[in-house]
Amino acid sequence: MVVSSTLGRVGRAALDLVFPPRCAVCGRGGSFLCEPCTEALPRALPPRCPLCWQLLRPPAACQDCGGHLPAFAGVRAPFSFEGPVRELVHALKYKHFRALAEPMAVLMARCLEEESIPADTLVPVPLHPLRRRLRGYDQSALLARELGKLTGLPVVETALARRRATPPLARGLGAAERRDKVQGAFAVRADALAGRRLLLIDDVTTTGATLDACARALRDAGASSVWGLTFARED
Numbered sequence: 001m002v003v004s005s006t007l008g009r010v011g012r013a014a015l016d017l018v019f020p021p022r023c024a025v026c027g028r029g030g031s032f033l034c035e036p037c038t039e040a041l042p043r044a045l046p047p048r049c050p051l052c053w054q055l056l057r058p059p060a061a062c063q064d065c066g067g068h069l070p071a072f073a074g075v076r077a078p079f080s081f082e083g084p085v086r087e088l089v090h091a092l093k094y095k096h097f098r099a100l101a102e103p104m105a106v107l108m109a110r111c112l113e114e115e116s117i118p119a120d121t122l123v124p125v126p127l128h129p130l131r132r133r134l135r136g137y138d139q140s141a142l143l144a145r146e147l148g149k150l151t152g153l154p155v156v157e158t159a160l161a162r163r164r165a166t167p168p169l170a171r172g173l174g175a176a177e178r179r180d181k182v183q184g185a186f187a188v189r190a191d192a193l194a195g196r197r198l199l200l201i202d203d204v205t206t207t208g209a210t211l212d213a214c215a216r217a218l219r220d221a222g223a224s225s226v227w228g229l230t231f232a233r234e235d
Contacts, residue, residue: 024091024100025084033088033103041088041107042080044233052208053077055235068179070208072200072215075228078111081204085232089203093139101139104231105146112151112199117227119199122148123159125214126186143231144201153199159190160214182213194222205230 022029025037048055049062053075056062079085088104091097112119124140132138141157148155163185200214205228215226 021099024088024097031103032097032099037084038103038107041085042082044077044080044235048233050074053205053233054207055080055233064207070212070215071219072208072211072226072228074117075205075208075211075230075233076111076115076117077205077230077233078107079232081232081234089232092142093203096136098137098139098142101142101146105143105150108143108147108201108229108231109150112147112229117199117229118197118225119227120153121159121193121196121198122151122153122155123198123200123214123218124155124157125200125202125210126157126160126162128162128164140202143203147201147229156190156193159188159193159198160186160217161189163187179207179209179212182210184213186214186217188217188221193218195224198223198226200226200228202228202230204232204234206234 020029021032023034023037024032026034028034028037044053044055046056047058049065051065051070051072051074052062054062054064081089088100092100092104122144124138124144126132126140127135127138141155144155144157147153198218200211200218202211205211208228211228211230215228218226
């Protein structure tokens with residue numbers, strides 16, 4: 001294990017000499033996400049719904065959760081899906097910038113600790129196999145692996161599978177419409193999930209419909225609780 005870890009560090013150092021890391025936001029050398037850009041990322045600040053983490057505009061309450069109680073116990077995200085946060089998510093998701101998973105997971109781990117989310121197992125929200133083959137990787141699984149390294153929590157990548165390919169959920173769709181499109185789209189594959197406190201990992205929460213569908217399948221399989229943690233929340 002020590003030899004493997006040492007070889008990994010040597011390999012990364014050699015790679016950095018050939019391809020020095022640069023910040024995905026500002027281009028500054030030294031890291032894939034520099035400290036000044038990290039500090040400038042737009043935070044998902046309150047007031048927010050304690051369940052779906054939607055931004056609330058007082059005195060209004062959350063209309064989505066008021067009309068539909070989700071299967072998850074709550075969702076949290078450290079950042080608002082705008083500006084540089086949107087750039088980071090798109091770079092990880094569509095531009096094969098897989099190295100971003102590590103610094104993004106660091107920020108998600110901070111949120112996990114700050115919010116005191118009860119969890120003993122990480123479960124990434126899965127892509128459909130066809131979409132994963134076309135992309136070459138699953139960004140949620142990358143985030144979950146890095147988060148697992150940081151927290152020591154086990155990652156069960158086989159816990160969920162998509163029963164069918166769901167179309168990208170277009171902007172402008174309401175929460176009810178999104179729930180209809182993903183209803184029954186996920187099936188539980190892994191055994192021994194009963195009684196576990198599961199934490200779903202994804203890159204972005206829009207309305208929480210996908211996390212709700214995943215949580216419902218996991219709760220039906222016996223999970224004691226299901227929370228969601230994403231890098232960003234779209235407001």
